[in-house]
Amino acid sequence: MSAAPEVIDLAALAGACATRDIVGDGAAAACSRTRIRGASQLTSALGAARLACFPTDTVYGVGGLCRPPAMEALLAAKGRDPEKPLQVIFPTLPALLTVLEPPGRLADALCRLLPGQVTLVVPYPEGFDGPPPGRDAAGSPTLGVRVPRWPSGAVAMSWIGTPLVASSANPSGDRPARHLSEVDPGLAAACDLFLDGGELPGTASTVVDMSAYTDHARWRVLRAGALDVAAVAAALGGPPDCGTFSST
DSSP: OOOOOEEEEHHHHHGGGGSSOOOSHHHHHHHHHHHHHHHHHHHHHHHHOSSEEEEOSSSEEEEEESSHHHHHHHHHHHTOOTTSOOEEEOSSHHHHHHHHOOOHHHHHHHHHHOSSSEEEEEEOOTTOOOSOOEEOTTSOEEEEEEOOOOOGGGGGGGGOSSOEEEEESSOTTSOOOSSGGGSOHHHHHHOSEEEEOOOOOOOOOEEEEOTTHHHHOOOEEEEOOSSOHHHHHHHHTSOOOGGGOOOO
8 A cells, every 4th residue: 555645734844934024033033943944844855755745835836846757757657748847936036046147138137027927938047957958949958937926824934945947736727726525536646745824816827938038138927827918018018919918
């Protein structure tokens, strides 16, 4: 008989450190210790898991540490074409910037949009050992990246020091999972770790193609979602390339 999957309550793990209202040196020191212990526990659990189900700031995802075993397990669980890109979720904006090392214009745009309810398609970072790349119109490699604005019930996810490879915890075209109980049963059966972040908003992230932003300051929406297109435009200071907008 296989072992029961591990479930970690992220709100309980973070305790009072889930809020920013930490008053006093003693409380700050206690939260520092909580973060260190929590980061160790989550990284260890994710490293031991075949696949994990976890929250973001939009919907639940499935995946694991950004390493080949998790990528292979994720592709198998979703029956996904190995050439179809997976996204990478970074715990914090500094973690993403360290890996991407984006040039100035793109770095500024990333800092305007992240953390937030968007997936940004950017040029694939040189030397990054991540999932197979997507391709832009010119055939250059791309990577979909996220830095969620972690809700209080999932703030412990920001303590993980390693990016996660991920896909949505539902078959393509099905309703996204707002809660662990709504995760697709087939995908749930493939997971041996569940990170419970409570109920989420339930609308998938907006996907924005930034692959041409460095050279031309152009961007386009590939999928409408949780972040309104007007908010993206306001952050980037201009309208999208509307000729390639898709709401699907």
